[in-house]
Structure formats: structure tokens, C-alpha cells
Amino acid sequence: MTEPLGPATIKVGTVEVPGRAALAPLAGYTEYPFRAAVARFGCAFAVTPLISAEGLIRRNEKTTRLLATGDDDASVVAAQIFGSRPAAMAEAAKIAAGAGFPIVDVNLGCPAPKIRKQQAGAALLGDAVNLRKVARAVVAASPVPVTAKMRLGDDAGKSTLAAAKLLCEEGVAALTVHGRTLEQGLRGPVDCAAVKEIAAAAAVPLWANGGVETPQDAEQLLEDTGAAGVMVGRAAVGKPYLIDQVEKYLAEGEAPAPPSRAALAEAFLFHFDKAASVDGEERAARQFRKHLLAYLKSAPGGKALCSRAAVVACCDDVVGVLDEFKRLPEYGP
Numbered sequence: 001m002t003e004p005l006g007p008a009t010i011k012v013g014t015v016e017v018p019g020r021a022a023l024a025p026l027a028g029y030t031e032y033p034f035r036a037a038v039a040r041f042g043c044a045f046a047v048t049p050l051i052s053a054e055g056l057i058r059r060n061e062k063t064t065r066l067l068a069t070g071d072d073d074a075s076v077v078a079a080q081i082f083g084s085r086p087a088a089m090a091e092a093a094k095i096a097a098g099a100g101f102p103i104v105d106v107n108l109g110c111p112a113p114k115i116r117k118q119q120a121g122a123a124l125l126g127d128a129v130n131l132r133k134v135a136r137a138v139v140a141a142s143p144v145p146v147t148a149k150m151r152l153g154d155d156a157g158k159s160t161l162a163a164a165k166l167l168c169e170e171g172v173a174a175l176t177v178h179g180r181t182l183e184q185g186l187r188g189p190v191d192c193a194a195v196k197e198i199a200a201a202a203a204v205p206l207w208a209n210g211g212v213e214t215p216q217d218a219e220q221l222l223e224d225t226g227a228a229g230v231m232v233g234r235a236a237v238g239k240p241y242l243i244d245q246v247e248k249y250l251a252e253g254e255a256p257a258p259p260s261r262a263a264l265a266e267a268f269l270f271h272f273d274k275a276a277s278v279d280g281e282e283r284a285a286r287q288f289r290k291h292l293l294a295y296l297k298s299a300p301g302g303k304a305l306c307s308r309a310a311v312v313a314c315c316d317d318v319v320g321v322l323d324e325f326k327r328l329p330e331y332g333p
């Protein structure tokens with residue numbers, strides 16, 4: 001590491017976000033139970049999965065469940081909403097803020113056909129006229145700061161740069177940019193030059209995102225983009241301690257060792273218990289399988305337990321797998 005950067009907070013409007021490393025929104029993963037597990041290891045800032053504005057307004061039960069949070073959540077959590085109707089987005093922002101979230105984030109990057117068909121996500125990013133209306137309506141209605149998460153379009157970042165300027169004009173308080181194009185999807189190198197240009201032009205702090213798997217990757221991404229912070233996505237699934245490692249490495253120059261097997265197993269069980277309290281044991285067990293598999297795959301020796309993890313159906317099954325996990329040898333030198 002060149003020089004430790006020291007501790008930091010990033011100011012998002014009136015909200016002080018501790019640290020530089022954050023958990024990116026991941027649909028199906030960054031709900032409250034996983035965020036609480038990640039927060040246990042020190043992650044201070046996280047984003048919910050994208051939440052349908054229309055679903056929130058209709059008080060759809062499944063959608064509303066995505067607003068679950070609690071005292072042991074990350075200290076700052078942004079609720080990410082998506083949609084394309086300015087009035088609906090404004091109303092959804094009020095609902096999310098009313099549920100206790102200190103930041104409302106607008107999704108401008110989702111490439112999924114079902115989101116783009118609604119002119120939301122990445123489609124909204126490409127529609128400057130409606131984007132302005134949505135941003136204006138959300139900022140005016142939201143009692144908490146509004147941020148936006150974008151990705152690069154297939155024009156070397158030009159449309160994203162234009163959108164970033166528009167969003168700043170409308171009072172958005174911070175931005176995140178996933179530095180890959182729509183065509184790239186989730187693969188390939190991040191276009192750091194494009195993200196750097198956006199970060200330099202934006203009048204607000206910016207989190208760079210994409211491809212961070214290690215603390216050293218995060219350092220490189222910060223250096224190459226000039227961003228204020230980094231958001232870690234897929235690499236944090238299975239490694240709830242990674243964001244803390246990134247944070248400490250950036251601030252202090254050294255990343256803590258991964259937690260012991262016992263501490264990890266305890267955190268996994270804590271995650272499952274949280275999920276069961278939100279979703280009930282059966283549903284939680286089904287949804288926990290992918291997390292358990294990720295946890296096991298990213299821990300040496302854990303792969304042997306994957307076939308059992310893939311079929312857990314209740315708390316006893318989860319406890320059984322974790323008991324075996326604890327008996328595996330500790331990490332090697």
C-alpha cells in the first residue's frame with residue numbers, strides 16, 4: 001500500500017457516512033439479514049436491493065418486506081427505489097424515509113428487461129427528460145438526502161456523465177457509478193477513466209463500483225478514479241468481513257485476517273436467525289441456501305459441505321452444516 005489514507009467520512013447531504021467502503025445493492029442478497037451479518041464485521045454503509053416504487057405505493061407485502069431493518073443493521077443504509085413515474089417515485093421515497101432509512105437511492109443501472117420495460121433502471125438513465133422529472137420529484141418529496149446509482153452506457157460514459165451533471169443540478173447528494181457498460185454486464189474491466197471523468201465533474205461525492213475482490217483492488221479503484229469511496233458487490237457475498245478488511249486496509253494500511261471458523265459460523269447462524277425472524281424458518285432456509293453455499297465456497301475446505309447446504313430446509317439443517325463447518329481445519333498460513 002502506498003500511504004494509508006486515514007479515517008474518513010463521506011458527507012451525503014446532511015448525513016455523515018462513516019468510512020470509504022460500502023456494500024453495493026444486490027437483489028436477493030442485501031436484505032436486512034445479510035446487511036446485519038456484514039455490519040457485525042464492521043460495514044457501516046450498505047444499500048438495500050432495488051425496491052419497486054409502484055409496489056411500495058400499493059403496499060405489496062413482498063415489496064414492503066424489503067424495507068425491513070433493525071438496530072443491528074449497518075449504521076447508514078440507503079433504500080434503493082426504482083420506477084419511472086415521478087409521482088410514484090416521490091411517494092416511494094417518502095415511504096422509504098418513513099421506514100427509517102436515512103438515504104434514498106434511485107436505481108439508474110438495472111439492465112433487467114422487466115425493469116427496463118417499465119422505463120426504469122438503465123432505461124431511465126437514457127431518458128434525460130424523464131430523468132430530470134423523476135430526480136426533481138424525488139428530491140422535492142424526500143425528507144432525507146437522495147442519491148443515485150448508475151452504470152456506464154455503451155458510449156464510453158458520455159450519457160452517464162451527462163446524467164450525473166443533471167442529477168447534481170437537481171439536488172442529488174451523492175452518486176455511485178458501476179464502471180462497466182450495459183454490453184459488458186457484470187464482466188470485464190471497469191472503465192476507470194470514464195468513472196474518473198464523472199467523479200471530477202460531479203459536484204457531489206461519488207462511490208466507484210465494479211470488480212473489487214480484495215482490499216488492494218479497492219485501493220487501485222480509488223486511485224484510478226479519484227472517487228471518494230468504493231462499493232463492493234459480489235465479492236462480499238460469502239465474505240461478510242470483506243468490507244471491513246477493505247475499510248481498514250484503506251484507512252490503516254493493513255487488512256485484518258479473516259475471522260476464525262467459529263466466529264464465521266456464529267455470524268452465519270446469526271444471519272440465518274435474522275432471516276428466519278423476517279421470513280419465517282421455512283422460507284428463510286430456502287433463501288439462505290445461496291448464502292450458505294457462498295459462505296462455504298469462499299472458506300477453504302467448505303466446498304465439501306455444499307451438497308448438504310444446497311438442500312437445507314430448517315434451522316436444524318443449517319446448524320448441522322455449520323457444526324461440520326466449525327470442525328474443518330482453520331485457514332492455512
Ligand SMILES: Cc1cc2nc3c(=O)[nH]c(=O)nc-3n(C[C@H](O)[C@H](O)[C@H](O)COP(=O)(O)O)c2cc1C
Pocket residue numbers: 024025026027028048049050080107108109110149178186209210211212231232233234235
Ligand atoms: C445478483 C445481483 C443483484 C444486483 N442487484 C442490484 C440492485 O438491486 N441494484 C443495483 O443498483 N445494482 C444491483 N446489482 C449491481 C451491483 O450493485 C454492482 O453494481 C455489480 O455487481 C458490480 O459490482 P461488483 O463487481 O463488485 O459485483 C446487482 C448485481 C448482482 C450480481
